[in-house]
Amino acid sequence: MTITTRPTATPTTSPRRTIVAALTTVALVTLPAGSSVASEHRYDDGPWRGAWAASPQAPTAPFGANWSEQGFANHTVRQVVRVTTGGTTARIELSNRYGATPLRITGATVARTAKGAAVRAGSVRQLAFAAGPSVTIPAGGTAHSDAVPFTLRALESVTVTLHLATPTGPATFHSFAAATSYRADGDHRSDLEGTAFKETSTSWYYLSGVEVTGGQAPRRDTVVAFGDSITDGSGAGLDADNRYPDELAERFAAAGRPRAVLNHGIGGNQVTNDTVWAGEKGIERFKKDVLTEPDVRTVILLEGINDFGGSLPNGIADPTPEVSVERLVAGHRELIRQAHARGIKVVGATLTPVGGSFYDDPAVEAKRDAFNHWVRTSGAYDAVADFDHAVADPADPDRLLPAYDSGDHLHPGDAGYRAMAEVLDLDAL
Structure with a gap:
């Protein structure tokens, strides 16, 4: 990490x-x-190359309500992105660029997307940060997860799930995603079904990149x-x-x-x-x-x-x-x-x-x-x-x-x- x-x-x-x-x-x-x-x-x-990215933004709500200004407290946020190139190993990038305080990520997973907030059985991988399950990202900072074996093909959708147990304060995010993100109360990072994710947003939160390696010269x-x-x-x-x-x-x-x-x-x-x-x-x-x-x-x-x-x-x-x-x-x-x-x-x-x-x-x-x-x-x-x-x-x-x-x-x-x-x-x- x-x-x-x-x-x-x-x-x-x-x-x-x-x-x-x-x-x-x-x-x-x-x-x-x-x-x-x-x-x-x-x-x-x-060895890493970007497979997906979004530019971080300061919390704001110019186009209507979103979750950035209030942030999260004992929530699980599930986000679906489509990678543009493939590999055999993956990691995620998380940004606290516009956070006023350190950001605590209690845990995170990556999985293959099923439908909506659901993910495919057998595909969930727990992500680690310096071999531990959690990470604290300083205000203004960026963190990468450890590498995880995870074969991805170009144009495949991947679901990244973050558990945010402690209050985050206003959240670094990307306002316009043209994609649905999902939120649940409590810890649902390993859920296969999407039934716990009752709330939706069309922004991305904290997730600023998916990177891959392997699979090509x-x-x-x-x-x-x-x-x-x-x-x-x-x-x-x-x-x-x-x-x-x-x-x-x-x-x-x-x-x-x-x-x-x-x-x-x-x-x-x-x-x-x-x-x-x-x-x-x-x-x-x-x-x-x-x-x-x-x-x-x-x-x-x-x-x-x-x-x-x-x-x-x-x-x-x-x-x-x-x-x-x-x-x-x-x-x-x-x-x-x-x-x-x-x-x-x-x-x-x-x-x-x-x-x-x-x-x-x-x-x-x-x-x-x-x-x-x-x-x-x-x-x-x-x-x-x-x-x-x-x-x-x-x-x-x-x-x-x-x-x-x-x-x-x-x-x-x-x-x-x-x-x-x-x-x-x-x-x-």
């Missing part, structure tokens, strides 16, 4: 500048043969999707695993070469402004969420529409300071610099349409168009994914194609996320 306070990664080298051709079709544009970024090195030279090929609610999967079907990073992982698996695709989106997040309800600004959390993941080869950056639209009243939170195109460009250049300093390839994505949504505003649209032009033509990234063209209505390019619209005219639905994933060139990634 390892307990850490997440390091703040400080880039120490300047990246070699690489040039990408302007985008002319709905496709991922790749660099010419022989192009490269800063010299490679592994941040984590151990070590290689540096993890893809991280970094962004806001459109990466997080707002608008996707509940418990359907249809976010665009999920769809990308399915494409890799269908091609016979499954790869880790980690989702580090946070709904409402901005590149340049901190918010209480949507996390630290991207240029800061990138260091904690992306640069601490093992074996990352490529990051897809899709973020900025909240920077432009956040100054408008939206009924969710107080407006944030207005952001110019130049400031957002500077933020993306900083993210690119951080990635290149670690030898990570960067795919820049255009911002998708907002016409008809609560961000529908002439000033926001002018900024979106100007920023997208910069993404397509600047050569700042190693490749470009034109998500804008992929989901826009050809008859009205400032709006989502109706078939791709979740209904709020801002977030794609399942079909829209599938179209976004189809834009990405697997070989280029």
